[in-house]
Amino acid sequence: MATRRKPSSKPSEIPPEVRSEEARPPHTDAPSLAPPKFGIIIPVAAAFFLSFFYLVFVKYRIEPDLRRSIAINAAMSFGAFVLAVRMIPVAARYVLRRNLYGFDINKKGTPQGTIKVPESLGIVIGIVYLVIAILFQHFNFTSDSNWLVEYNAALASICFMILLGFVDDVLDVPWRAKLVLPSFAALPLLMAYAGHTTIIIPKPLIQYVGAAVLDLGWIYKLYMGMLAVFCTNSINIHAGLNGLEAGQTVVISAAVLIHNVMQIGASTDPEYQQAHAFSIYLVLPLLTTSLALLSYNWYPSSVFVGDTYTYFAGMALAVVGILGHYSETLLLFFLPQVLNFLYSCPQLFKIIPCPRHRLPRFDPQTGLLTGTKDGTLVNLFLRLFGRCTEQMLCIRLLIFQALSCLLCFWLRHVLAGWYK
Numbered sequence: 001m002a003t004r005r006k007p008s009s010k011p012s013e014i015p016p017e018v019r020s021e022e023a024r025p026p027h028t029d030a031p032s033l034a035p036p037k038f039g040i041i042i043p044v045a046a047a048f049f050l051s052f053f054y055l056v057f058v059k060y061r062i063e064p065d066l067r068r069s070i071a072i073n074a075a076m077s078f079g080a081f082v083l084a085v086r087m088i089p090v091a092a093r094y095v096l097r098r099n100l101y102g103f104d105i106n107k108k109g110t111p112q113g114t115i116k117v118p119e120s121l122g123i124v125i126g127i128v129y130l131v132i133a134i135l136f137q138h139f140n141f142t143s144d145s146n147w148l149v150e151y152n153a154a155l156a157s158i159c160f161m162i163l164l165g166f167v168d169d170v171l172d173v174p175w176r177a178k179l180v181l182p183s184f185a186a187l188p189l190l191m192a193y194a195g196h197t198t199i200i201i202p203k204p205l206i207q208y209v210g211a212a213v214l215d216l217g218w219i220y221k222l223y224m225g226m227l228a229v230f231c232t233n234s235i236n237i238h239a240g241l242n243g244l245e246a247g248q249t250v251v252i253s254a255a256v257l258i259h260n261v262m263q264i265g266a267s268t269d270p271e272y273q274q275a276h277a278f279s280i281y282l283v284l285p286l287l288t289t290s291l292a293l294l295s296y297n298w299y300p301s302s303v304f305v306g307d308t309y310t311y312f313a314g315m316a317l318a319v320v321g322i323l324g325h326y327s328e329t330l331l332l333f334f335l336p337q338v339l340n341f342l343y344s345c346p347q348l349f350k351i352i353p354c355p356r357h358r359l360p361r362f363d364p365q366t367g368l369l370t371g372t373k374d375g376t377l378v379n380l381f382l383r384l385f386g387r388c389t390e391q392m393l394c395i396r397l398l399i400f401q402a403l404s405c406l407l408c409f410w411l412r413h414v415l416a417g418w419y420k
């Protein structure tokens with residue numbers, strides 16, 4: 001990519017300031033990172049978790065074993081948050097030392113725009129997440145061990161995606177290759193998947209299809225792979241503003257968790273409850289580690305998340321949607337990403353030229369962003385609602401994400417019984 005510098009093997013190509021740093025240990029060679037910005041993040045997270053625990057422990061009658069597993073998962077996820085907050089500054093020094101950094105494009109022309117911002121900090125989040133998710137298996141008190149196969153296949157896909165995301169950050173692979181990387185990463189899940197391949201036809205469509213349940217066979221697996229490709233890439237291209245990549249993941253994860261608890265509370269079928277509990281175990285650590293990343297990535301970003309993170313977050317959400325059998329609901333939570341993807345299609349498929357970065361224009365005099373003609377939701381919001389600061393634009397887009405999730409809950413409520 002244009003702004004990122006790759007490490008060079010030839011000493012003559014290494015800039016003098018970097019060469020002198022090479023000799024020193026990594027913990028002394030870079031200015032320390034700005035402290036995490038907990039300002040808005042902690043109160044919003046606290047309000048969410050209070051509502052979540054109210055639903056799990058007070059509102060719904062949930063089996064004690066399931067409650068216990070959720071409580072342990074929540075405690076471990078909190079540990080993951082603390083660990084990630086501590087690890088990010090350490091890892092930031094290491095990535096800077098290997099020249100993995102980017103310049104903040106929306107600050108170009110100001111002193112902040114000349115600072116080397118450490119890139120790919122998603123690698124820390126991915127590793128902390130995997131460690132917690134792997135250890136958690138020891139504490140899930142269920143008599144049915146079939147879930148272990150799917151759980152580990154999901155983790156293998158997530159792990160493969162983190163690897164390919166990091167490869168992309170380091171090698172900066174071309175756009176066409178970027179698009180297919182998630183289909184490789186989804187393979188462990190697709191190959192291990194032994195669940196049903198049927199879909200329930202929406203009631204209004206039964207008369208046209210001629211059946212209430214349709215077995216799609218291998219087409220179902222193709223659909224699963226396509227969902228993984230969509231979720232990962234759609235998060236990656238709805239990006240480029242401080243806090244947007246991690247922020248959208250936080251909002252979607254929070255909505256997924258509420259959806260899961262509501263489904264567990266409303267059902268008496270143990271298999272159905274298990275599928276949604278499974279989703280909670282994978283999404284809770286995603287939420288807390290993303291909050292840790294957001295605290296450093298929030299405006300003004302002291303670290304960038306990298307494609308490692310956008311692919312990891314997209315894959316984690318895709319696997320829970322697939323294995324929890326609620327991919328339609330997930331796609332409604334992804335409404336801004338769907339709109340951004342549709343709006344991007346002419347540029348993605350090269351019908352009209354697509355520059356390397358499709359970001360707004362920054363005016364260093366006023367500090368405001370102006371929308372360009374590039375087909376992204378970020379630019380569309382600026383054109384529709386007027387020029388604003390980067391932070392305000394990110395907040396507007398996250399509010400839109402939250403409203404899309406609320407719309408999804410409302411639609412599910414209104415269509416219940418009529419649609420399925």
Ligand code: UD1
Pocket residue numbers: 001003004101102103104105106119236237238239240241242243301304306307344356357358359
């Ligand atoms: C995708 C988008 C691209 C967008 C980029 C921003 C498409 C087809 N590609 O490309 O238009 O510009 O994401 O992430 O839609 N950056 C900032 N501020 C931020 C985050 C990132 O300036 O808050 C810049 C930094 O220079 C950073 C770089 O974007 O180094 C990361 O870009 P990268 O993730 O490599 O871009 P793509 O995912 O390929």
Ligand code: MG
Pocket residue numbers: 236237239306307310
């Ligand atoms: Mg990216």
